[in-house]
Amino acid sequence: MKLIFKGHACKYAAEQMLLTLFPGERPVYAGEDPNVVTLTLSRADTWLTARAVLDWQERRYCGGARAPSASLTGEPLNDGRIVQKILKLAFYRAGTAALGYEPPWGAMTGVRPVKIPTKALARGASEAEAEALLRDEYRVSPLRRRLAMDCARASLRAKASLRPDEVSLYVGIPFCPTRCAYCSFVSAGVGRSLSLVASFLEQLQAEIAGMSGTLRDLGLRVRTVYLGGGTPTTLTAPQLDVLLGALRRETGLDRCTEFTVEAGRPDTITAEKLAVLRAHGVDRVSVNPQSMDDRVLRAMGRAHQGADILRAFELVRGAGFPCVNMDLIAGLPADSAAGFRSSLDQVIALGPENITVHTLALKKGSRLMEEGAPLPLDSAVAEMLAYAWSALTAAGYAPYYLYRQKYMSGSFENVGWTRPGFENLYNLCMMEELHPVIALGGGGVTKLVDPVGGRIVRLSNPKYPQEYLTAGEKLAAKREKLAAFFRAAAADAEGREEG
Ligand code: SF4
Incomplete structure (x- = not known):
């Protein structure tokens, strides 16, 4: 997909969101590409405004986001944290309109989503406020919010020890x-x-x-x-x-x-x-x-x-x-979803603590990446993970840490589950x-x-x-x-x- 920037130079933020929403696409900066996103940043006295215009498969989709100009104090206008955030959100809104769905972790592009609620809780925010941050600022789905909050609690307990x-x-x-x-x-x-x-x-x-x-x-x-x-x-x-x-x-x-x-x-x-x-x-x-x-x-x-x-x-x-x-x-x-279910059932039956x-995740240098191996559909992976959630919870396991990787099927996550008291x-x-x-x-x-x-x-x-x-x-x-x-x-x- 061709990326065009106006009024900023936030290459990293744009590429991260491209990878999150369109993992099959690679960023293009010169020459022609049938799919194009133009990300524009403009500043007025009151608002800093980001706008995304996405031309995707011969249709046009738009998205926008803004932040108070006053919030920029001390940050570079070109690629500061707030600028990156609203540009990502504008791209996210246009992108999800094109795709017709929102990914499980919403507009979150980082590999450590738990850090956001953990930091909020450590600052004294209530659980409801920490979760609202995931919902309102990053549009994280309810199930992933619950997962992140469980892991944030485990992280704070570990830190205290x-x-x-x-x-x-x-x-x-x-x-x-x-x-x-x-x-x-x-x-x-x-x-x-x-x-x-x-x-x-x-x-x-x-x-x-x-x-x-x-x-x-x-x-x-x-x-x-x-x-x-x-x-x-x-x-x-x-x-x-x-x-x-x-x-x-x-x-x-x-x-x-x-x-x-x-x-x-x-x-x-x-x-x-x-x-x-x-x-x-x-x-x-x-x-x-x-x-x-x-x-x-x-x-x-x-x-x-x-x-x-x-x-x-x-x-x-x-x-x-x-x-x-x-x-x-x-x-x-x-x-397959049935094969994964059977593997998980056999492992749970053994009763390991974790x-x-x-x-x-398809990694550069792996045989799978080189061979372009056909992978199960995102919907099949979603089914596997939903089963893991219900089967592990029913068997007495709880999630305690998680992380994400690039090029992950369906943009999901890796989760460590534990029996109580065996958190690693x-x-x-x-x-x-x-x-x-x-x-x-x-x-x-x-x-x-x-x-x-x-x-x-x-x-x-x-x-x-x-x-x-x-x-x-x-x-x-x-x-x-x-x-x-x-x-x-x-x-x-x-x-x-x-x-
Ligand atoms: S066990 Fe397999 S995945 Fe793990 S390091 Fe060895 S080759 Fe790599």
């Missing part, structure tokens, strides 16, 4: 037995890169030692640990033993209340590995079927069957893990950006959260195992940046106290 000197630790193990068709993660199949695992683990132990020293110097304590990837249980039992031993020895983990290991692929789970995890204090394991239908699993390139999940789950329960998570994906190619229901604090910290999450290993992104302004600083680790092996200097520089961030935050806090 954190101390200012605590951080979470993420350790990325970028190896998997095979590559799933929907995966864009830089994950090397061990078949091809087995030779890299031993050197990768050596470098990782050096990074753990270096970062632990930095955290000690800064007086920071690890509250939660999450070993993800990839599939960490691709490592052998002795390798896991050495890695987890190093983690506990170097980091102390005396304040750690939650230790998760992703054991996503059942074909990597053995009783020996589970015994090692338990011996090192791991208390949450994620066993991820994605689907229980063998046909769907085969189409996704996963080298296991539904029956393997049942066997792996039994092993995990037998090993005594108090919390088990299972992931499912709604909208996989070759799946069930995470993802919606398929790491996921809440990560998704709601409640406190710093420090990433070690391959492909992780450290997120430092400024305790006052909420500013986020991201520091990426190398993506490819090969790059990671030679990244000693880069990792040392990351530790220095991280230390500088915390020292500046502490100085800020001291300055404010004195002031």
Whole structure:
């Protein structure tokens, strides 16, 4: 779709709304395109007005939005927050008139919708006021508003349980037995890169030692640990033993209340590995079927069957893990609403403490994206998610965190469901950006959260195992940046106290 701007330069806002409403379209700025939107911004003494004129499939649709000019104080007229908001809303109104329906998350384009009610509640707004914000300013549907409010409450509870000197630790193990068709993660199949695992683990132990020293110097304590990837249980039992031993020895983990290991692929789970995890204090394991239908699993390139999940789950329960998570994906190619229902029913029957229901997102670099695979219709995905809502609620689960991704079927969401008392604090910290999450290993992104302004600083680790092996200097520089961030935050806090 061709985007034309008059009176502003809000490319980002326009592109975000284009992606939300017309995910099949790409922005065009030069040349001809049969579909065109013209976004105009004009300012008068009283009102700042945005107008969208959308020419879509040979028909014209219009939308508008405005804000008091006085509200602009201190904001750039060209692309400030309020300008972006009214331009998005004008485009949204024209776009939904053309489409004939409103998406579940309305005009919300961000990936963390829960932050809006959470911030409002933290400022002292009532629940009704926080929900009204979602309804009136973003046109979020009633069901999604309820979902966001449930998650906002969980986020505030989690925030209240954190101390200012605590951080979470993420350790990325970028190896998997095979590559799933929907995966864009830089994950090397061990078949091809087995030779890299031993050197990768050596470098990782050096990074753990270096970062632990930095955290000690800064007086920071690890509250939660999450070993993800990839599939960490691709490592052998002795390798896991050495890695987890190093983690506990170097980091102390005396304040750690939650230790998760992703054991996503059942074909990597053995009783020996589970015994090692338990011996090192791991208390949450994620066993991820994605689907229980063998046909769907085969189409996704996963080298296991539904029956393997049942066997792996039994092993995990037998090993005594108090919390088990299972992931499912709604909208996989070759799946159907009935197939998804059956997968979810089988998972609920197993009784894991957490069930995470993802919606398929088409990611760049994934086999699905490259092959242009046919996906279930949005209406089928909507049916799957509606069933998930009713079945999980009836089985005693409640939603506690959610996030959205680009190129997601039907512009829905991923939701973490939990039995009462088993909310995963790491996921809440990560998704709601409640406190710093420090990433070690391959492909992780450290997120430092400024305790006052909420500013986020991201520091990426190398993506490819090969790059990671030679990244000693880069990792040392990351530790220095991280230390500088915390020292500046502490100085800020001291300055404010004195002031
Ligand atoms: S298990 Fe996860 S990280 Fe590994 S290939 Fe599949 S989606 Fe990617």
